[in-house]
Amino acid sequence: MADLRPDRSRDAAFAWIATAATLATILVAHVAPARGPVPIPAAAVSPAEDGGCREWTDSCRVCTRGAEGIHCSTPGFACQREALRCTAR
Template sequence: MADDRISDAPTRTHDRRVAWGVVALTAATVLIGAAVPAPSHPRARVAPSEDTACAEWGDGCRICQRGEGGIHCSLPGIACVAKEQSCLRRVGG
């Protein structure tokens, strides 16, 4: 029996080191997770045609303007490839 305890001592020491290593790694992960700010959620993008502050917008093919009589858009060219709409002129703040 005495021999079993002597041979188990290095194993127990190794097991303790591994257990403390796991505890330290878990604690470090929790601390890093608490210290790093959460990613911000992107705001929902409003189409320029729905944004009342956008007076003029276009997609590279057509240009639209918001006026007193409503929204008026130009006709696209023959070989035009439209891109994403963007606001070209804003009014107000």
């Protein structure tokens, strides 16, 4: 008759490997240097701050600069914002 008992040494080895991999992942996450936000160069300004840009968008709303000031449209309810970009100078 064949032995139908599970191989406990194989299960124990798998448990130790899984534990070691989990602990190694946690250790690397705490030891690796943290990445912060990438600084924007000082020369880069947003279109809203650029006096030469008359119209800009973030793909959700359009803003225009006129004699009366800055006016922006109302974004739609399902808009997906992107980076600001100047569309008219």
